[in-house]
Amino acid sequence: MLASALLLLAGCATMGGPTPAQQAANAQAEALYQRGDYQGAARTWENLAAPGQRSALDDGYRLRAADAWFAAGQRARAAQQLASVDSAALRGNDAARYNLLQGELALPRDPQRALAIAAMLPRTLPPDLELRAARLQLAAASAVGDRWTAARARVRMDPLLHGAARQRNARAAERLLVSLGVPDLQKQAQALPANDAMLPWLAHALHSLGSALPETLPQLTRPAGTLIAQGAGATQEGFHAYHQVALLLPLSGPLRPAGDAVAEGFLCAYYNTPQPQQRPPVRIYDTQGTPAGALAAYQRAQADGADLVVGPLTRDEVTALFASNPALPVLALNHPEGAVNPPPGSVEFGLMPENDGTEAAARMLQQGIRSAVVFLAGSDNEQRAVQAFKAQFEAGGGQVLSVQTLPQDTVNYRAQIQAGVAGLGSDGGFFIAVPPETARLLLPQIRVARLRQPVFASVQVYTGTPNALDRDLDGVQFPDAPWLYDAQPGLPSRAALARDLPAAGGRGARLFAFGMDAYLLSPYFAWLQQHPGSYVAGATGQLSVDAQGHVQRTPIWVHFVNGAATPATGTLSSAPASEAPAP
Structure with missing residues (x-):
């Protein structure tokens, strides 16, 4: 069996794999590519491919050379080099890279073919290839006038982008969806599975058009936290113990009353926990009710050793925090603007x-x-x-x-x-x-x-x-x-509670209850x-x-x-x- 190109690119020397000299040269080419010296990388990979040899190693080198020439804007040279690759020898991500490059080269003269290639690419690619595949799908769909597929491509790109680029992409996706109109959006929604990532985007577009999507109401069957025998003791099903929880709320500025009510409810539930040993340390951070304040509070919490963030409270704060791609899990206390889903490992909770x-x-x-x-x-x-x-x-x-x-x-x-x-x-x-x-x-x-x-x-x-x-x-x-x-x-x-905590009995009572639930949900x-x-x-x-x-x-x-x-x-x-x- 020919050695896997994937193992080659990871620099793993196995029987029949690259020599130490080849590994060093391949690492040099990869470094040149990452620095943006695509021509230097292409020439290095071309030199690595032995003339006349047909092996997974050599075809892998030729493929990377073709890819680098394409990145350098040398389409003709990329196509020439790609034609020398034996695609049957490629495996895993190298096979996907080969097909992706075929689609990118076909795009200007045959967008329909490029769109077909994009549709056949696997959805479990490394982030760099996944982003390229989504961009190919977007460009090809736009060229043939397929707005729905173009919107899907932009939604596919969303978790792969950051900062201003992600925001621009989200706005473009929303414009595409809104342009389809209510009947088409409703029809597309009916054809999607219940967990499809497009559904929140469709819901947001329909809201912009004065409509909405019906919800699939949860069918509740069992409570979390059921006691399960474990050796001589018992554990609670689904419970996750955190070492330190950071609570991000507006404790100054015009939103302070809301932040205070949520904080009081959170701490009430915290101290009502029957097992004190299950209470993680909690540190509260003032976000001042602004996106900048929320980001600063998150960074302080991370530096202080938190392994769970609860909050922030306002939509623009949550939007900013999610856009920063937080490394810590977040239980956000609102929904972000637009149709952005929470990052993996995080959830959003709001009284909507x-x-x-x-x-x-x-x-x-x-x-x-x-x-x-x-x-x-x-x-x-x-x-x-x-x-x-x-x-x-x-x-x-x-x-x-x-x-x-x-x-x-x-x-x-x-x-x-x-x-x-x-x-x-x-x-x-x-x-x-x-x-x-x-x-x-x-x-x-x-x-x-x-x-x-x-x-x-x-x-x-x-x-x-x-x-x-x-x-x-x-x-x-x-x-x-x-x-x-x-x-x-x-x-x-x-x-x-209302006898000692005014927020529990007045107009802030629902926010007080919301704060209680933020704590009850956290584990x-x-x-x-x-x-x-x-x-x-x-x-x-x-x-x-x-x-x-x-x-x-x-x-x-x-x-x-x-x-x-x-x-x-x-x-x-x-x-x-x-x-x-x-x-």
């Missing part, structure tokens, strides 16, 4: 308004509601919730009859109600994405119009604090965090991503992780009864308190 719309649509369909009228007040979060609702409801066979934006310069919504409810029958319902003040005006007017269909809302309909005026909202259902209602076993009582998120159906019973809901590294949150359902927000029965599936996992 889209989750409200998705959950409301699924619940309405589950209850047999097949048509819906939507009211919103017009903020960005409300629009995002409505887009998600519409996508999920229609994907499940429902029909959104009307979307009505309520004017802010009046308290009379009679015209919007009359315009929206045409065709709404007994199998219909309402979805409202409005703040409490607007909801308290809207609901009585819906009832005055003698409309008795059920009403579902986004979580913003309730501040988290009891209010006598909420009697006007009786019957309205909305998804929320179970801890706010002491509906999650194993967590400390909200009422008890398990890597395992959850590898075990679909597993979850952590958290303060904001049941927490699972999808294949792309997005934390999925399954909340409980709450309804107003005599003005009090009360958990609905049968909306929380969790382990009994005695089995609740401890971080």
Whole structure:
């Protein structure tokens, strides 16, 4: 069997392999190539290939010489040298390099052939070859007018680029996808597997076009942290012990109240851990709420010996940190801008308004509601919730009859109600994405119009604090965090905490719960991503992780009864308190 060219390029001397002199010359050629002296590298590899010899070593040298001539812009010489290579003698990455170079040489005169070659290349290439393969696919697809394949190539390039180059590539990918339009994007999404890396990019493009993708809701089957016998003791399934955790939050500037609430929730869960020996040291770093501050905090945490980063909190901070290609695993507390997935080993977690719309649509369909009228007040979060609702409801066979934006310069919504409810029958319902003040005006007017269909809302309909005026909202259902209602076993009582920690009882209570979940997730998120159906019973809901590294949150359902927000029965599936996992 001929010696592998891959072993040759790694400099491994085996029986029948390169001599020490050949290894030294090959290393010199590789160094010249890496320095950008492509012509010097090409000549060195040409000299290494013995004239008239046909072996994997010699063909490997000729292939690298052809590749270097191509990099030097000498296409004719590259083609001549490539023609002297016996492709049948090549193995592994050398075979892929040969085909890649064939495609690159064919591109100017025959882009269709170049595109076909790019499609046949393996997807498990070294990063340098993978980036070249993606660029070949992009150039060939662009030349033949195939915008979808060009966009896929740019998404393929995304994790291989860094800094400004990655940002430019992401913007170009988004422009390509947006140019396809909603129908084509929806059609492509339906053909993709659930874990395809294109799906977040499609979702972002559809959001830009005022639409959304339906979500695949997690099917939860078992909690993480189950005790497993191990010798004379026991271990918790999925638990990963970290040596030092860095918590990155805005503790100064205008975002300090949010950062303080998350920090208090995180530390509350930390000190509530039943096994103190499982608590890693935690150091908190102020990001000042800026991308530069987040990057500086990450660098300090890394220098201090952290092996897990939790945070930062804002979207632009997370975007900057992910773009820096962090070496440490990160549990980011927001989603980045655009459609960038977390780096390998990291995940992202956020209280996203889209989750409200998705959950409301699924619940309405589950209850047999097949048509819906939507009211919103017009903020960005409300629009995002409505887009998600519409996508999920229609994907499940429902029909959104009307979307009505309520004017802010009046308290009379009679015209919007009359315009929206045409065709709404007994199998219909309402979805409202409005703040409490607007909801308290809207609901009585819906009832005055003698409309008795059920009403579902986004979580913003309730501040988290009891209010006598909420009697006007009786019957309205909305998804929320179970801890706010002491509906999650194993967590400390909200009422008890609120006596000493104001953030636990006021408008920051959901952020407090979010901070608790950041700690509860931290030992398990890597395992959850590898075990679909597993979850952590958290303060904001049941927490699972999808294949792309997005934390999925399954909340409980709450309804107003005599003005009090009360958990609905049968909306929380969790382990009994005695089995609740401890971080």
